[in-house]
Amino acid sequence: MIVRDHLPWTRVWPQVSKHLGRLFLYDATIVALYVFAGAHFLAMPGLPLTIIGSAIGVFLAFRTGSAYDRWWEARTLWGGLVNSSRTLARQVLTLITSSEPGAREQQQSIIKMQIAFVYALRCHLRGQNPYPELGNVLPEESIHALRKYRNIPAALLLRMGEEIQSAYEKGRVDSIRLTRLDETLTELTNIQGACERIKNTPLPRQYDYFPRLLVTFFCLLLPLGFVENLGLATPIASTFVSFAFIVLDTIGRDIETPFANTVHDTPMTTLTRTIEIDLRQHLGEREIPTELHPVAGFVY
Amino acid sequence: MNELKLLFATNFSDSCFRAIRAVAQMADAFPLSVTIANVCDSPKSNRRELNSFFAEADHYDSCRRITLTGKPSEAIAAYTREEHFDMIISPGSDRIGIPRPFHQSLRSALLRNGSAPIWTTSRGLEQADFRRPIKTIAVGIDGSDSDLTHLNLAASFAGRIDAKLRLLTVVPPVSEGTLITQAVAPQPLHPSVAIERIEYLLRAWGQVPTVDVALGSPYKELQRMAMRCDADLLFLTEAQSCQGMFFRQISNTVNNSPCAVISIPSSLPARFKWSFQPKRHAHHAVELEPAYA
Numbered sequence: 017m018i019v020r021d022h023l024p025w026t027r028v029w030p031q032v033s034k035h036l037g038r039l040f041l042y043d044a045t046i047v048a049l050y051v052f053a054g055a056h057f058l059a060m061p062g063l064p065l066t067i068i069g070s071a072i073g074v075f076l077a078f079r080t081g082s083a084y085d086r087w088w089e090a091r092t093l094w095g096g097l098v099n100s101s102r103t104l105a106r107q108v109l110t111l112i113t114s115s116e117p118g119a120r121e122q123q124q125s126i127i128k129m130q131i132a133f134v135y136a137l138r139c140h141l142r143g144q145n146p147y148p149e150l151g152n153v154l155p156e157e158s159i160h161a162l163r164k165y166r167n168i169p170a171a172l173l174l175r176m177g178e179e180i181q182s183a184y185e186k187g188r189v190d191s192i193r194l195t196r197l198d199e200t201l202t203e204l205t206n207i208q209g210a211c212e213r214i215k216n217t218p219l220p221r222q223y224d225y226f227p228r229l230l231v232t233f234f235c236l237l238l239p240l241g242f243v244e245n246l247g248l249a250t251p252i253a254s255t256f257v258s259f260a261f262i263v264l265d266t267i268g269r270d271i272e273t274p275f276a277n278t279v280h281d282t283p284m285t286t287l288t289r290t291i292e293i294d295l296r297q298h299l300g301e302r303e304i305p306t307e308l309h310p311v312a313g314f315v316y
Numbered sequence: 317m318n319e320l321k322l323l324f325a326t327n328f329s330d331s332c333f334r335a336i337r338a339v340a341q342m343a344d345a346f347p348l349s350v351t352i353a354n355v356c357d358s359p360k361s362n363r364r365e366l367n368s369f370f371a372e373a374d375h376y377d378s379c380r381r382i383t384l385t386g387k388p389s390e391a392i393a394a395y396t397r398e399e400h401f402d403m404i405i406s407p408g409s410d411r412i413g414i415p416r417p418f419h420q421s422l423r424s425a426l427l428r429n430g431s432a433p434i435w436t437t438s439r440g441l442e443q444a445d446f447r448r449p450i451k452t453i454a455v456g457i458d459g460s461d462s463d464l465t466h467l468n469l470a471a472s473f474a475g476r477i478d479a480k481l482r483l484l485t486v487v488p489p490v491s492e493g494t495l496i497t498q499a500v501a502p503q504p505l506h507p508s509v510a511i512e513r514i515e516y517l518l519r520a521w522g523q524v525p526t527v528d529v530a531l532g533s534p535y536k537e538l539q540r541m542a543m544r545c546d547a548d549l550l551f552l553t554e555a556q557s558c559q560g561m562f563f564r565q566i567s568n569t570v571n572n573s574p575c576a577v578i579s580i581p582s583s584l585p586a587r588f589k590w591s592f593q594p595k596r597h598a599h600h601a602v603e604l605e606p607a608y609a
Contacts, residue, residue: 026412033413135375144336144372145447148343152375277337279330285371308368312328316371 017091017283020313032262039258043239043251050243059244065237069261072230076264079223083272086214090274090282093210097134100203101291104130105298107200111193112183119188122179127295128153129176134291136168137208138284141215141275169208177201215275224269231261283315319347319377320592323432324405325392325422326354328369331407335437336370337446338576339405345449345477346592349378353395355388389425396431402590403578407437408566420564423579427554430583433469436557436566438573444548454482454547456538456556456569457514464517466580469590470551471521473578476594479548481525484541485510486534507531535559535568543574550575554582 049055108126113119132153139146146168150159158175165171177198184194218224235258242250274282286308296304308315320342326332342348350373356362366381373379384391396404406423423436455470467483474481487510507529518524528545530537534556542550550573557579559567570577 026410030411030413139340139447142337143445143447145340145344148340148348148377149372149375151377277334279333289371305374306367308371309364311365311369314328314333316333 017281017315018279018313019310019315028263028266031266032259035262036255036259039235040251040255042236043254046239047243047248047250051247058240060237060240062241062245065234065241068234068237072227072234072261073264075230076227076261076268079219079227080264080268080271082219082223083268083270086219087271087274087280087282090211090214093207093214094282094284094287097137097204097207098287098291098294100200100207101130101134102294102298104197104200104204105295107193107197109298111189111197112180113188116188118186119183122183122188124299126176126179127299129172129179131292131295133169133172133176133204134288136172137211138288140167140169141211141284142277142281144277170205173201173205173208211275215273219272224272227265227268231258231265234261279314279316281316285316318591318593319349320590321400321402322348322350322405322435323392323396323399323401323403324350324352324370324373325388325426326352326369327388327409328354328365329407329410331410331437332369335405335407336372338435338437338444339370340372341446341450343373343376345594347377347595350376350380351399351401352379352381353384353392354382355384355386355391357385389422389429392422393426393429393431401432402592404432404434405436406434408571421558421566423566423570424558424564427557427579427581428583430581433581433584434557434579436570436577436579438571438575438577444575448548450477450479450548452480452482452545452547453549453551454484454542454545454575455551456484456486456534456553457517458485458534458553458556465584465586465588466551466553467518469580469588470578471525472590473549473551476590476592482545482547483514483525483527484538484545485514485527485529486537486541487529487531488533489531538569539572539574547575550577552577552579554579 046058050058105127108123112123112126114123132150135149135153136146138144139149147159147163150162150168154162162168162171180189180194180197180201183189184191189197235254238254238257239250242254246253270278270280274280275284289305289308293304293307322339322342324332324335324339339348339350343350352366352370352373354362354366354369362383366383369381382395384395392404392406404426406426409422423434426434453470453474455467457467471481473479487507510529511527514527515524528541530541538550538552538556552569557567557570557577559565570579
């Protein structure tokens, strides 16, 4: 996620440079034909362009809005994950009786599995291998057991459910508290499912294809509408207007995939660290990892 | 001593962020010691950013972060020699959208300095699957004796993780117009000759791995062959990795590779060896020092 106020030119330009370069050459060709070769039939009135431009603007705004909805939903889900993680840790520490031998270890085990769950979910969404990080919170045999599963976060939720069930069987938690704990696990399952839905379901391809096609078509028409009035200045004006439309299209494409392992991602690494710090403090640990800060204007 | 010592050189670019997935993959296969280095003018200025970059590595077996000063290629090369790293992680620079004919790539400079093999990435990295273990390692060879260092390193790497080794070689197209050039060039001019030369080169190995031969430009064909054989990692020589005037730029083979690339500097000592061993789960059929290494 970009948090810097000033977006450097070098971030936008590479994405649009090829397209704009080709359009500038095309515009210059139109101007050369009109001005120097007398091809006056190329000029077209400005009114149709205004109408087409407005229609494309609405279409692009709608597409960017849809992409932003996906991005914001992803952020909201991870905000919910922070809350649910804290809730689960609180419930585990307060609802499971810790006076008898082994109960404290069981509480710690469940909370560490929750830390592992958020690591694993991040890696699952970003296509990253989770095992090196899990080694920090889970014992070797648990990690080895997880290697059998394709969906590691779901397997961890199952393990947490089994631990809570075991606490119930040992009389450390009653049935009402068990239900509460299970509800929190269900919340976590729902959050994971919603993240997977965003990850696996792209924005309808029509929203991707037609804006691009219409923007290109519009940019090709622009110099024809400008050349009569602007003459030799047409390539500059046309390229500038094209830039605005192309950037709008690019923004939508950047943010439509919030788990694509880019700087536009939901800041999952930072949120994971926040959860880890909170949960380790709940456990009373002294060695707490440090908070993360933006790197070159990006929170990752 | 059995850990993989990595130096991750970063300028906090997007490519560096994307490369994290590959390091995580290596961290799962090998005991890893990763040093994250940023070269800057003032060591204090970037410390906070450096501490927050690649936060995942804080949970790895061993991770430290350092700031270096000076010219990036020289500072990194000097530090690599000093600390004896097994590999430098140096992803490509982000695109800036304008041609840079006189640009000198940091990676090509590091290759010339020859301090360690360089792990690098292409623009197609987004599509690469870094969750699965490395199963196929491809090696680009041209049949010359200079291939031996990178072949041995590739074989040793493949042997450690029980990956399949594929040798890729490209025979340049021959036409009447280029006949004179080809007559003095060292490359074989026919696929069967190319295979014979590879077999001769690897006569000490006993069993020669699968060899893929293609006709055409090495810069185009190597990446195509790597894609066809579903390679997870591609080993290239310095000559295959660089192009342009005085070999100052990274070649299209690297830039368009479908998988991560390890480039071996030509000046790397022939006795250079990796001593890291895989983690227990990473190898099923144990073959730590293959017969052909």
